[in-house]
Every structure is written in structure tokens, then in C-alpha cells.
Amino acid sequence: MNNLDPWIARNDLETDGIPIIPAATMILLDDRPDLQVLMLLRNDASGFVASHTIFPGGAIEQDDRSSTWDSLISGLTNKEADEQLRTEEARSYWIAAIRETIEEVGVVVGSHEDELLEDRKSLENGTVNFSQIVAQRQLSLNLSGVKPISRWITPKGGPRRYDTYFFAAQSRSPITPRVDGKEAVEVFWITPSDALQKWEAGELTMISPTLATLQQLQTYRNTDEIFSALESKPLPENIRIIDESNALPLFPNDHNYKASYTWSALGWTWLPKKVQ
Numbered sequence: 197m198n199n200l201d202p203w204i205a206r207n208d209l210e211t212d213g214i215p216i217i218p219a220a221t222m223i224l225l226d227d228r229p230d231l232q233v234l235m236l237l238r239n240d241a242s243g244f245v246a247s248h249t250i251f252p253g254g255a256i257e258q259d260d261r262s263s264t265w266d267s268l269i270s271g272l273t274n275k276e277a278d279e280q281l282r283t284e285e286a287r288s289y290w291i292a293a294i295r296e297t298i299e300e301v302g303v304v305v306g307s308h309e310d311e312l313l314e315d316r317k318s319l320e321n322g323t324v325n326f327s328q329i330v331a332q333r334q335l336s337l338n339l340s341g342v343k344p345i346s347r348w349i350t351p352k353g354g355p356r357r358y359d360t361y362f363f364a365a366q367s368r369s370p371i372t373p374r375v376d377g378k379e380a381v382e383v384f385w386i387t388p389s390d391a392l393q394k395w396e397a398g399e400l401t402m403i404s405p406t407l408a409t410l411q412q413l414q415t416y417r418n419t420d421e422i423f424s425a426l427e428s429k430p431l432p433e434n435i436r437i438i439d440e441s442n443a444l445p446l447f448p449n450d451h452n453y454k455a456s457y458t459w460s461a462l463g464w465t466w467l468p469k470k471v472q
Contacts, residue, residue, distance in 0.1 A: 200460060202347060202432040202434070202464035206283075209359070211352070211357075212353070214354070216349065216350070216358065217358050218288070218289070218359050219253060219256060220256065220292040220363065221251050221252065221360055221363065222251060222252045222253060222296065222297045222342075222362075223365070223413075224251070224252070224301075224365060224366075225365070225419050227418050230387055231388070231416060231418050231422075232386060233386065233387075233388055233391070233410070234251070234373060234383065235249050235251060235385075235386055236249070236252060236380040237249050237382040239378065248403060249395075249400045250406050251362070252300040252303075253360065253362075254300070254379075255292070255358070256288050257295070260289075260291040260326070261288045264328075264331065267331075268330050268331060268335075268336050269287070269336065269337055269338075270339070271338040271339045274286075274287050281344060281347075289344075289361045290339045290342055291326070291337070293363045294337060294342070298313065298319060298326075300379060301373040301374065301375060301383045302316060302373055303367065303369050304371070305341075306338050306339055306341070306342060307337055307338065308368060310369055311333060312329060312330070315329045315333075320376055320378075342364070342365045343363060343423065343426045344361055344466060345362045345467045346405070346467065347360070347432075348405040348462065348463045349462035351462060360405070364422060364423070364467070373385075388410040388414035391410050392410050392444075403440070404435070404461060404463065407444055407445055408435050408447075411444060411445065412447075412465060412469045415470035422467065425467055425468060426467060429466075430467070433464065433468065434461070434463070434464055435447065435461045435464065436461060437458060438452075445463070449471050
């Protein structure tokens with residue numbers, strides 16, 4: 197397996213008997229007026245990254261792949277989604293990222309209709325599909341403002357593995373975020389630099405994908421700069437790791453990026469970390 201191939205198919209990944217589950221994460225941004233990102237704290241009893249500070253996200257569900265979405269989506273065709281991620285059923289990642297953001301923090305992305313939140317409890321409980329909610333309310337999701345930012349694959353050795361695409365979107369909702377109280381127990385807006393400082397002080401626990409994302413974001417002044425950079429369609433860059441829990445991930449412009457004590461992560465980003 198070529199660890200440096202950002203487009204490697206999930207079925208071609210080396211496994212250790214743990215299935216690799218497709219998943220999506222939402223990087224929700226806002227100028228408040230300084231650039232801030234929405235983060236949540238996971239429950240101590242969570243089955244994955246318990247007690248960690250992360251972004252909203254979760255596994256792809258069957259309904260996210262449903263053809264029902266064909267008439268409920270604008271701003272991105274199936275073909276365009278597949279071409280961007282170079283995989284089949286790519287649109288399901290966009291839909292999952294939006295659905296999980298509603299479920300975990302009560303924020304709607306891709307629609308100004310916050311009445312979708314009235315069905316949040318049913319969505320969380322799995323008593324109704326997301327596509328049914330959108331269709332019954334005669335709404336639609338506009339995916340044009342939701343941009344893929346990176347891909348991260350959980351390495352071997354843990355109890356769960358995910359193939360996760362991270363997406364960035366600007367918050368358009370006036371609704372105050374609220375956690376679901378199950379997987380997430382706290383939600384807050386924070387500047388990327390403040391989040392990294394709290395991690396360095398031991399106040400927050402985070403994994404490499406989260407740290408790398410914050411490192412990228414802190415080099416931009418506002419959302420316009422970030423989405424302009426993504427619109428330029430930069431080539432994916434591989435992230436390297438020194439220590440999974442005690443050192444920040446490395447980007448190609450970092451001086452020790454190719455040092456012998458680093459290793460290549462199964463992580464690639466489409467958003468350059470700007471040189472300061």
C-alpha cells in the first residue's frame with residue numbers, strides 16, 4: 197500500500213481485522229469577528245475518542261446514500277462530488293457531515309430553515325431518516341458552501357477505524373449550538389490558536405486530525421481567506437507525525453517535516469498551512 201496516495205480506495209487499505217467505516221466531519225467556521233471554529237467535548241463513555249475535544253461528525257448511514265436525495269440537493273451533482281473525492285457515493289459524505297452537525301450540536305448547514313431542528317430528537321433516535329425530514333418539510337440542502345478540506349484514516353491498532361473526510365462550512369444559523377447530551381457534553385466557539393494553546397497547557401485532549409486542522413486554520417485571518425484557498429483547488433499534502441499525543445503534526449513547509457523520527461500519517465489536506 198502506498199501511504200502517500202491521498203486517493204487510495206478504502207478497499208485497498210491494509211487492515212487488521214477491524215472494518216474501516218466511511219465517516220464525515222464538519223469544520224464549522226465563523227468570523228465572530230475573529231475567525232473561530234465550533235468544537236465539542238466527547239462524553240467520557242464514548243466508544244471513540246472519549247473525553248476528547250473534536251469537531252462534529254460520525255459514520256455514514258444508509259440513508260445518506262439514498263437516491264431520495266437526488267431531488268433534495270442543489271449546488272453539487274453526484275458526478276461533481278465523485279470527482280472531488282475520487283470515490284463512488286461521495287455525496288453521502290456531504291450529507292452525513294450536515295446530518296451529524298444537526299444531531300450533535302443543533303446547527304443547520306446547507307439550509308436557512310432552522311425548523312429542521314424541530315426533528316432533531318427523532319433524527320438522533322433514528323426513528324426517522326434525514327431525507328424523510330427534509331422531504332416532508334419540502335426543503336432542500338445546498339451543498340455549494342460545504343467544501344472538502346482533508347481526509348483522515350484511522351491507523352491500525354485501535355478498536356475502531358474510520359475513513360473520514362473533513363468538510364469546512366461557514367455558520368449561517370443564528371441558533372446557539374446545543375449538545376445532544378449523549379456523545380457530546382459541551383460545545384463552544386474558539387479561535388484555532390486558543391484551542392492549540394489549551395491543548396499545549398493540557399486543558400484539552402485532541403488527536404492528530406484535530407490538531408492538524410487547527411494548525412491550518414490559525415494561519416488564516418477569516419473565512420473568506422479559507423474558502424478562497426480551497427477554491428484554488430490546491431494539491432493534497434500528506435501530514436507527518438512525530439508523536440500522536442505530545443507533538444503537533446507536521447506540514448511540508450515545516451523544517452523537520454522529513455526528519456527520520458517522523459512518520460507518514462494516513463492524513464492528507466487540501467487546505468495549505470500558510471507560511472507565517
